[in-house]
Amino acid sequence: MTVLLDVLIVEDNEDDALLLLRELKKGNFQPRSERVESRPEMLSALTRKKWDIIIADYSMPNFGAVEALNLLQEEGLEIPFFIVSGTIGEDVAAAAMRGGAKDYLMKGNLTRLIPAIEREIQEKQMQRIQKMESLGALAGGVAHDFNNLLSAILGRAVIALDKLPLGHTARRDIELMIEHTERAADLANQMLAYSGKGGFEIQPMDLNALLHGNMPLLQAGIAKNVLVMMQLADYLPDVAADPGQLREVITQVVLNAAEAIGPRNGQIEIRTRLADDYELTLAEWPEEKWTRSGNYILLEIADNGSGIDNENLAKIFDPFFTTKELGRGLGLAAVQGIMRGHRAGMEVLSEPGLGTTFRFFMPACQMAERPAAPVVMAAPAGHKVLVIDDEQPIRDLVEDVLMMYDVPVLTASSGPKGIELYTQNRQDVGLIILDLSMPGMNGEDTCRALRELNEDVAIIISSGYHKDDVAERFSGLRPSGFLQKPYNPRQLVDEVKQRLDAAVPV
Structure with missing residues (x-):
């Protein structure tokens, strides 16, 4: 080839x-x-x-x-x-x-020419992969810590709002705090997408149908001087993708294309067809040694805008990189992360003054086996909730919220302390809320130890990472539920109530 x-x-x-x-x-x-x-x-x-x-x-x-x-x-x-x-x-x-x-x-x-060139190309590709992995790991770690902080801020804001009577002058300020905290949570989710740890609900889907359905929103979201056109191949196989995430990719690239066109008349063309084997060699893939097999659908989004020079072309997928005065969060970095999460290939072609083409190579449907969904169990008898989390603000928040509903709470700052506390109060604890990422003994090891003490104890996993990643790690440990950080008090109460209401006598 x-x-x-x-x-x-x-x-x-x-x-x-x-x-x-x-x-x-x-x-x-x-x-x-x-x-x-x-x-x-x-x-x-x-x-x-x-x-x-x-x-x-x-x-x-x-x-x-x-x-x-x-x-x-x-x-x-x-x-x-x-x-x-x-x-x-x-x-x-x-x-x-x-x-x-x-x-x-x-x-x-x-x-020696060919071996020397092959060596340099492989080294350059490895450097790109290592850069992506390093930035992805950094983004994922920051997003997790960010979500911990946002959980405490969002929870306290909702509690404060509930305490104020209708018509109070401070309600609007707190509502704005909640709104901006939720926007910050969206940014954290973009960071998870960039790291490849965002949540993906992969399913067979008709790419052309998604594009047709999204067309009115795309055209409405850009200036009237830019025309969006589609050239879609007939009889394409389904792609294995998350529809919501793929819409985000298309929307982000189209918005960037419209900005590159600017105030003059221009057009954006969206094309689909079956990719050939030769084209697959041109793309960058999530893993250097990953063997590509089966068919791929090529999704192209091309514009006749200002184009991207070589210096900026090498940076467009860096987090928060923008040539504009104000950016939109992670932008194309999130696009790259979403494609990485789909194990899709990418290629960007651009010439200053002529325009830019984004090419995405999506795997045609051969559905990978998805991680098993968490098993929801009935909580055993008992009324107390044990919270195991290394973050003091999270423990305090959960305790304050549940005490408002007369649910007694025990708290532990680490896995070993949580296990000790559960051992001492086994008959009284009906539910455990367990943080995934803790120093020393992490949530996975703690859950395994708790299962050895009581294989039926109800355990809700709480994390800033997406539930799909958690489900895969805990698939053999039978978690009862999942709380995605940041969560607000109402989500916490609903989840806990569902587990405690299902409690059965021993």
Whole structure:
């Protein structure tokens, strides 16, 4: 299978350039190339396009490999740079490598060219994956801590609102506090989406039908000078996707496209069709070694807006990156996270002044087995609720809320303390609310220990992560329910009431 490769060749001899291209084709690359001979030509090429590699002749009279490498570094671009020459000494080659070149080769012996390029492409791909994983882990961790804080803020605000009589002047202020806290929770969920830990309700769905149904909202959400058009292939198989998350992806990309078009007349075209095997090699995938099999549906969203330059193209999926004065949260970073969660491929093509095309390769339906849903059990006899959470504000909030409904509460700040407290009050505890992420003994290990003490005790798992991730981790431990942080007091009361109302005598 051939791999597309964008190659910038710094060479004054056209025959030598053709020799390089022939060598690349022998190595199963399909090169798209441009040959330049001067500093202005190379600068123009670097500005117009994103290149995979640069190959430069060392011995050009006015603008050779050394000058080309210096220009690349002046522009702050990290593109693998290879030097070829008819004659080059070992000392000169070593100096070029120290200066930033990836390798040097003799024109009469190019056998090392293909392995050297493959090595650099693999290294660059690994760096991208590691960057995505690092940012994803950071975003997921921040979102979890953020949700803990928001739980306490939201809960206290709702309690305060309930205590105020209708018509009180402070009610509107507290209502605004609740509204903004919920918006902050939406941002935390975007961060979870970017980390790939957002909740996905994967199901077979008709992509074309979703696009048709979403069309009126898309057109209504952008300026009238921008026309949204669709070119959808007939008889496509269903895709395995979360409809709500996929709508978010489409909406986010269309809004960005409309902003790129600006006040002038322009158009956005949404296209679907079956992807071919060659196209799959062009996309970036969530895991380097993940084997892609089966059919894929290609979803393209193209605009004729201002386009994206190379420098910004490398940053568009970074959290909170924006070229505008005000952003919309995680934006395209969340798009990337959602696609990663769907194990879908992505490719972005853009040329300044001409427009941008986002390409998403969605797996056609072969439904992966979903984690089993949590088992809802009847709570055993007992009235007390045991709260195990390392966050003091969360423990205090749950205790205050449940005491308002005459439900006695025991609290513990860690897994071992919770187990000890349950052992001492086993006959009185009818329900346990257990935090997932705690230092030392985490929620999973604590739940396992509690199950060994009483396999029927009702346990509600509470977490800032999505319930799907929790269900997968706790599938063998039979959790009774789930509370997604941040939750408000009414959600807490409803969940607890449902479990305690179901209590049966021993």
